[in-house]
């Protein structure tokens with residue numbers, strides 16, 4: 001089975017080709033550069049290098065959020081439309097789970113997060129077997145850390161934005177917080193392929209981004225409706 | 229042409245997710261438009277983030293619908309065309325990345341299309357072009373007079389210096405407390421009212437084909453405000469009729485003058501405001517006296533659709549234009565730069 005994996009949900013852009021469970025190639029960058037310009041050339045060159053033509057693909061796995069709204073849509077539009085064109089299954093893997101899998105061998109909880117500005121983060125808490133201990137949400141980092149304070153195990157924090165929140169994490173969790181070296185903080189696209197390999201695929205039309213947040217205009221509108 | 233040529237096009241520049249297939253440059257095969265207007269109404273205008281969210285939800289559904297309607301498959305397509313700009317960046321990105329994905333998956337050539345070139349080319353589904361021709365482009369974001377000496381060549385001879393005509397319509401509609409989108413409501417009211425207020429016409433310098441609608445818009449707002457303070461009430465129908473008379477007068481007079489000066493064979497009206505009945509009537513009347521053929525497309529081809537992108541895309545494709553896998557959404561894409569690019573690719 002040939003799987004193409006795509007992740008453009010945050011600054012990390014990742015593409016992987018996995019052939020019969022073996023990673024044939026991976027392309028990862030961590031740059032503040034336009035995913036829309038660079039994604040398809042990356043897919044093109046990686047598939048060429050690994051000798052896979054589009055019609056030889058059996059499945060596409062994509063990180064479907066949370067993350068940058070636009071970034072999530074670029075990856076998901078590409079994955080969905082390619083899968084639709086080729087008439088093959090497409091599956092969405094949580095962008096947070098993709099990062100959490102970098103800590104799959106950690107003895108304790110794994111907490112991946114993305115900075116969502118104004119003190120907020122997208123996050124969730126994973127157990128070693130990649131099951132969710134606490135569901136993914138958009139939350140103030142301070143509130144979230146207080147929620148994690150009383151856990152009985154160590155917590156591995158993984159994030160491309162680790163430096164933004166490092167101080168507060170150490171302050172609230174003390175030595176129960178584990179912050180590894182930088183290569184562990186970025187999702188590897190082959191892990192998305194791995195996670196998506198066995199997932200049951202629904203209809204391509206029904207795969208939608210996991211934004212974890214309403215558009216600002218809609219949130220305001222709903223608040224106004226409540227007031228009236 | 230020995231074999232039929234099919235172009236599949238995608239358009240997502242604003243609040244319509246659209247897919248169309250066109251055969252041999254100007255035969256419409258299928259034209260599917262999924263409108264989001266209902267979900268933006270409550271906000272009184274298009275919310276970009278919400279538009280983008282709808283586009284990604286609708287994209288593959290709309291593609292499937294277009295193929296089902298046509299009875300064709302992606303293998304039958306000769307190229308994939310897509311609106312690359314101008315428009316809302318987040319909205320454009322969904323269409324551009326979808327088009328790249330179809331083209332890459334099926335190993336088809338990819339062509340980027342300028343949205344306004346599309347609006348102009350919508351007319352070619354109705355009537356073959358005869359050059360030179362002029363296009364009066366009027367929409368929510370554009371008011372331009374465009375000269376075409378040949379296929380794929382666009383020269384702007386006049387454009388708005390402030391608001392687009394459609395924008396002025398929306399603002400006046402808001403002042404009259406009409407629901408969004410305001411243009412059709414003003415058009416409807418204008419038909420029932422009379423031109424009782426003499427609003428200004430911005431002719432600008434002698435010989436200029438540029439437009440300006442912000443002064444007119446302010447004049448409408450001030451007139452209503454002053455009348456209210458004096459306890460005078462203008463009928464909304466009359467305000468609409470007077471406002472529309474000013475817009476239509478300037479647009480049609482400048483269009484006729486340009487048609488005569490450039491000696492064009494055809495005058496094409498394009499863009500969403502081309503659906504306006506007042507404008508259509510005024511142009512028809514004025515062009516009766518001129519040697520230029522007036523072309524106004526049916527209303528479903530005036531508003532945003534992908535058929536127009538397929539027609540313009542077919543021309544660009546047959547002129548040798550190709551986009552690379554690095555094609556990006558270009559929210560401020562310039563029509564004349566686009567025009568030169570098409571020319572360069574043929575040299």
Ligand SMILES: [Zn+2]
Pocket residue numbers: 343347367499500531532
């Ligand atoms: Zn338009």
